[in-house]
Amino acid sequence: MAIGYWTDEEGKRPVLAQRWNGDEGDKGNPLSRGYPTWFILPSETYSLYFGSDFIPNDKKSKVIDFLLKKS
Numbered sequence: 001m002a003i004g005y006w007t008d009e010e011g012k013r014p015v016l017a018q019r020w021n022g023d024e025g026d027k028g029n030p031l032s033r034g035y036p037t038w039f040i041l042p043s044e045t046y047s048l049y050f051g052s053d054f055i056p057n058d059k060k061s062k063v064i065d066f067l068l069k070k071s
Contacts, residue, residue, distance in 0.1 A: 001054055003066050006040050014067050016041045016049065043067075 006015040
């Protein structure tokens with residue numbers, strides 16, 4: 001999981017992203033030109049991740065604060 005900014009037709013916004021089929025230190029599968037493939041999660045699903053183990057407890061408040069920012 002990662003946080004970052006994404007720019008699309010709606011403008012620049014903070015997002016939560018996830019890598020396909022990868023582990024820590026592994027590029028995962030599929031790859032695009034040798035780089036890991038990531039996808040942006042729909043904002044409607046964020047609360048599901050906040051209540052799960054996908055985001056470590058010691059990082060949850062930082063992630064939530066970041067995602068609530070208005071770029």
